[in-house]
Amino acid sequence: MLQAVGPSKSPAVESTATETGIGDTADLAVEVSGVTKDYGSHAVLKGIRLQVKAGEKVTIVGPNGAGKTTLLKILATISRPLAGTARVAGFDITREAVEVRRRIGVISHQPYLYDDLTVEENVKFYGKMYDVPDLEERVRLLAGKLGLLHRLHDQVGTLSRGLQQRVSIARAAVHDPPVMLLDEPDTGLDQQAAGMLRAVIEGVDGGRRTVIMTTHNLELGLSVCDRIAVLVNGRIVHTEERSSVVLEGFRELYYRLTEVQR
Amino acid sequence: MDGVKKALWIVWKDVVCELRTKETLSSMFVFALLAIVIFNFAFQLRGDERVGLIAPGVLWVAFTFAGVLGLNRSFIKEKDHGCLEGLMLCPVDRSAIYAGKALGNLAFMLLMEAIALPMFAVFFNLPVLMPSLLLVILLGTVGFAGVGTLFSAISVNTKAREVMLPILFFPVLIPIVIAAVKSTAQIFDGVSFDQSMPWINLMLAFDVIFLVVSFLSFEYVVEG
């Protein structure tokens, strides 16, 4: 019953599918079932189950070493799960990895940028990798939204950390992905860039996106999500709709959950 | 064909980066030159006929060590800001990434050799602009860059990455070194080219076998 409806034809259809209503019949943008992963004898993920509807924004919070980054890497197809399956944008992450990659944008605490290339060259290089049509236009649009227009021809190595992170946002969004995976994107972002990140998440450059974000900053996590999940010690121990969360109560719950596991 | 296009974009990216800093090329070239100078002191090289005995060895040792320098940079640069992960996220076959990186490394090595070869001709007073010699250099360098790119990706994952590359790479490279040195010596000696054919064939076989093996196994090396 919770099976995702087959792969949608185009990312655009996918991302607007649930604009009106979110119900059981809605497309699932991300569907994780029974995913486990270990590094040798150390189990990192112990059976993750997670369903994210198209257009929904989910924040995953948890202490360091809980497995947040590993989970996102598996969804991003750059790490293999030991067991279990996951589908992203309707495609299986192991058997249809290339199709998944086309439809996701990833921002991590590393910018994935080449110091010796200019801002424009970096974004264009990734655009070429994703076969982005009208790349020129797309780069200008993103640069405009992110306040990078006057720095387009500067080498990335000469930019500040905050500016680099903005370029990284442009890189991740260059192919207008319906699903975005953000791994602690707030590290190194200045106030202004955080706002821009939010804007890109909200989809001011086009589509309405499904977002999974990890963070250990509760306030930030709550401010941009529809639903929040707590990942501790390789398990999702709690999920809650944003609308029912009261910050103080949630903070207390969070500390209790993470204490118990230690 | 899509893979070829993307591989070429990776080459473009590496070339633009390199042209901006010239770090890799200049260090490779200076290193090759240094190798020749050190050999001069070690073996008292003179422009007499005896130099032909060790000239092929000097040439290939210089190319080999300078090449390893360049290969080391190749993936360390990708690793610096997580760029390799960024590449892995792209909807591209891993083999296309391998092809792009290998082509870039091949181009840098050939460029270094193109600059070092005339210096070599001057120091050793040997004719180097012979098609047969250029063919040998090309075949040797293709094998070198082909396996070297795979091993560069392997060693960048290790704790002592700069040290690991030659330790892993040189034993496997021995057939290429033998074949290249032998055929280069035959060419300098003015032996007819037919005599070098077994070596040419050996290098061809090495190149083909290891390009295929590297092409197929690269994805396992870079998988996260």
Add this chain to the structure above:
Amino acid sequence: MNRTRFLDSSRLTSALFWLSLVGIVTGLYAAFIYAPNEKTMGVVYRIFYFHVPSAWVAFLSFLVVFVGGIMYLRTRERRWDTLALSSAEIGVVFCAIALITGSIWGKPAWGTWWTWEPRLTTTLVLWLIYAAYLMLRRMIEEESQRARVAAVFGIVGFVDVPIVFMSIRWWRTVHPIVFTIDEIRIAPSMLAALLIALVAFTLFYLYLLIQRISLENVGHELEALKQRVA
């Protein structure tokens, strides 16, 4: 639990232990007493009963590393990686024994400790490749990454072996090959002694392999227990 390991049976282990012990004792008897002296080299040739089987075991081990690597990449089961690692360690030791015995043999036979004879040189290159393999393994922390990368290197290294051998052989044709094993006139009793030695060494290899694998498995279990306690 069964799927994570190979040959982990104590009955098999003790059977192999006794078999290889009997084999080695018989082999020693055959090598030093049963087999006659060789016509030209006299008694020194007897090191051949240790040199050849060591080289054989080394080669067999590296074949196992190759197969283990391929199977690991196909199945991603840890046991294949453990098999490859265990075999590589044993192989490097026997490869070293083959090199040392070859060198000791070379002194009276050729009047020199070392000659760049193709077989001996290939053995040296083999040793270098698999020593590098073991170093590589120590340089990677993360277990699955280590297994993957080592598998690839084990495959590349093994594919290289015949090419190395060919290139060195051609390289040596410039100089006369001083000596080959085929030149020993092998009497039937010598052949019998060699076969016994080969069987004994192979059994001993299997015994060591099983021991090394179970040692690795115990270490792994210990790690898992530590994780659980911590």
